[in-house]
Amino acid sequence: MKNEGPEAEIVISSRVRIARNLSHHPFPLLATNQQAKDVMEQLTNVSQSGRLAALGSFETITLSDLTELEKRVLVEKHLISPNLANESRCGAVILSDDESVSIMINEEDHLRIQCLYPGFQIQEAWTLASGIDDIFEEAADYAFDEKRGYLTTCPTNVGTGIRASVMMHLPALVLTNQINRILSAVTQVGLAVRGLYGEGSEALGNLFQVSNQITLGQSEDEIIDNLYGVARQIIEHEKAARSRLLQESKLRIEDRVKRSYGILCHAMIMDSKESAQRLSDVRLGTDLGILQDVTPQMLNELLVMTQPGFLQQAFNEKMSPEQRDYRRAELIRKQLRGETDHGGARI
Template sequence: MEQKVSSTLSGLEGELKGTFYPLTGMSKDTQQKLIDDHFLFKEGDRFLQAANACRFWPTGRGIYHNDAKTFLVWCNEEDHLRIISMQMGGDLGAVFRRLVTGVNDIEKRLPFSHHDRFFFFRLGFLTFCPTNLGTTVRASVHIKVPKLAANKAKLEEVASKYNLQVRGTRGEHTEAEGGIYDISNKRRMGLTEFDAVKEMYDGIQELIKIEKEL
């Protein structure tokens, strides 16, 4: 899997052109650089270990990023592939367009597993993590809302209304630091990729509005 992904990504051009870093044999300097950039993922928790997601760690794992560090691919961190587009600021359109371009370029060379029908349900893209089935899209922003951080009930109320997941910026099961949260869409199945991103966008707009009013 890692060899397939590495050779596929080496063919990306233009804005997506970059470097693949295998975890096996990674130098200390490269490791520290990736940690400083918040790119380097860690071995999974006891639940992932029990599900055999961490066998032979770190063999077969790797990280790719483009020169601008706005496009990343994780290989075998948990799901076989995690394709990431990100940048500072609020230009959601630019982030989404880059993601779509990257996904399409990769899929031309490396077809994704897709399940069209299961009784009355469409499973969509097949992933190791069952919560990512469907569109697989998790659109998130890191946003500082200190007033809402002090009013957790209101924050959770808005999150529930817009189907949002609220967590700390260091990942699942982490607390917010300095009033900064990672806010993302909760639903992956039963809606389009655009709708998944739109849910997050609408929820963030509402959170910003309430934060300013408090």
């Protein structure tokens, strides 16, 4: 979230996740505690191999050693799934030091390799994820069928086992009432559109996650290329919509952006939905050159910092919803004013 990649004014991040299971082992939903423990030991041993270490420094975290709050923060940072946080029996996550690589063990599947890049770098994320997958496949016997491909717990992942996605900020398409038409066209070419936290989540703050739906019948490269091509078209539509807003409604956009900025700088209470929308307005203003003092990186960080789990960790206190709204407003005010003392927590 602190780094900036290509097309960063529109694409927040690119992610590739690969689902794999081990042959001759029950899938996690049917495994006993001992069987799940055996899988965890086998996969963590692979993670300590020299080949993976060559990619950087990695830390193995056992989920049972974490508090519920610590697990929630990992979910909010997109480093583990809600499913792994809720079902952490013999579960673990292997994180790279920069948190661009997250390898989940005993989630819905035995192994889920995730690579997360800033900006529009879906092909780079796939290259890294594929390389890590090769390391594990050399040391572990994957559940694989010649006809169906890689076998997974959920039938929708069978085949390549790949979920690739780009997180996009599309406020201009929303403001110009084009978003429904664009997203309808996206779903017709085999892609899905979800909110910030994936399936079942709301698209708060004009953030949309575009990902592949099809994992069977296409090659890995075809899946990545299709997503890349569609995402590129969405980027161009968003850019055109932003130009149109500046040409036809510049004063209204400036007013909207500066009102949201003023509220964020002075509000005493802020719920998560309002903060997401206000931050979206400010981000648009930054990208259009209306605001000069706010960086995209700061706004990216606030996406995480304003989530319930992070707030409680940052201020080291358990909070009611009302207390979180107060602390959220306080944190945003301090961040926008350059006062970085928010409990010593880090992104």
